[in-house]
Amino acid sequence: MKLFSESFPNQGVIPAEYAFAKIDEKTRVKLSNNKNPHLAWSDVPEGTQSFVVLCVDATSPTDAADVNQTDREIPADLPRADFAHWVLINIPADTREILAGEYTQEVTPKGKAGPVIAGLKDSPIRHGINDYSHWFAGDHDMAGDYYGYDGPCPPWNDSLVHQYTFTVYALDTVDLPLPPDGKLNLASVQRRMHEHILASASWSGVYTLTPRLATALAI
Numbered sequence: 001m002k003l004f005s006e007s008f009p010n011q012g013v014i015p016a017e018y019a020f021a022k023i024d025e026k027t028r029v030k031l032s033n034n035k036n037p038h039l040a041w042s043d044v045p046e047g048t049q050s051f052v053v054l055c056v057d058a059t060s061p062t063d064a065a066d067v068n069q070t071d072r073e074i075p076a077d078l079p080r081a082d083f084a085h086w087v088l089i090n091i092p093a094d095t096r097e098i099l100a101g102e103y104t105q106e107v108t109p110k111g112k113a114g115p116v117i118a119g120l121k122d123s124p125i126r127h128g129i130n131d132y133s134h135w136f137a138g139d140h141d142m143a144g145d146y147y148g149y150d151g152p153c154p155p156w157n158d159s160l161v162h163q164y165t166f167t168v169y170a171l172d173t174v175d176l177p178l179p180p181d182g183k184l185n186l187a188s189v190q191r192r193m194h195e196h197i198l199a200s201a202s203w204s205g206v207y208t209l210t211p212r213l214a215t216a217l218a219i
Contacts, residue, residue, distance in 0.1 A: 001044060003168050003201035007037035007100055013217050014164060014205035018100075020107060020132075020153035021209060023219070028156050029209050034107045036086070036149040037205075038100040041168045045198045048093050048170040050124075052193055054186065055086035059162045060131075061155065073159040073210070083135075084186035085164060086149040087128025089193075090175045103127075104149040114147025115182045124175060128184035145183065152207040161213050165204045171196040 008014050016022035017033040024030040039053065060083035061067060066074045088103070103117065112118070114127040127148040136142035154162040176192045178184055184192075208214050 001041055001168065001170060001199045001201035003039065003041045003166070003203045005038050005040070005166070005203050008205045010203050010205075012205055013219060014152060014207045016219070019151040019207055023156075023209055023211065023214055029153075031107045032151070034104055034149075034151050035101040036098065036104045036151075037166070038098065039166060039168065039203070040097040041201055042096065044093075044096075044170055047172050048198055049174045050089075050093055050171050050176075051091035051095060052169040052171060052176070052189060053086060053088040053091065053098070053166065054084065054169070054189070055149065055164055055166045056186065057083040057085060057152070057154070057162050057164050059154075059160055061158070066157070067155045068157055070157075073157045074155055076159045080160075082186065084128075084131045085151060086130060086166070087184060087186055087189055088148070089126050089128060089184065089189060090124045092124065093174075104151075107150070109142055110144030111146035111150075112148045114145070115178060115184065117148070126178065126184070128186070128189055131186070133185075154207065154209055156209040156211075158208070158210055158213075161206050161208045161210075161217065163204055163206050165202050167200055167202040169193060169200045170198045172198050 019032045021029045022032040132146040
């Protein structure tokens with residue numbers, strides 16, 4: 001399989017319009033457009049019955065103690081973990097493209113509804129929940145179930161530039177079953193599709209809200 005995006009070059013900088021937050025000179029950060037990027041795939045293997053799209057940041061801090069603190073940066077040697085930004089399943093086998101902003105065009109405090117996608121009730125496509133669901137769990141104004149795509153919002157004091165990998169998986173099954181509560185997250189999707197993957201392709205981009213790193217990347 002091959003994957004391509006018109007939204008940013010592979011391994012290039014993700015534009016702020018596809019991020020959850022962007023740098024602000026007065027307040028450090030502010031909410032951004034949060035559009036999902038364009039994705040298009042080809043060379044699909046025979047026998048493909050559906051697709052799954054995942055977006056994962058593998059550089060998320062495992063300890064929140066230093067996150068967004070004015071007197072220090074998050075050290076580069078801090079252990080990192082996966083942070084899911086997009087879980088999209090049961091994409092029909094004849095699909096080859098997702099348009100920029102097709103599923104998300106703004107930040108939705110407390111999260112978008114799901115797993116059925118607004119305006120697509122007759123579609124088999126389902127959104128899983130992303131990891132903002134647990135990140136904002138203790139925030140009165142933002143807590144909720146975050147379905148669908150929510151873009152980059154790395155800590156504004158991280159010493160590492162974050163990398164976001166979009167992967168499309170071709171599966172030999174028409175659908176992945178939802179749990180009773182409908183909340184399908186990254187780990188549960190990975191378990192359910194493990195034995196059904198025929199092929200996959202990835203496209204990555206980088207993003208930061210740390211001013212000195214953003215200057216180096218010309219964000």
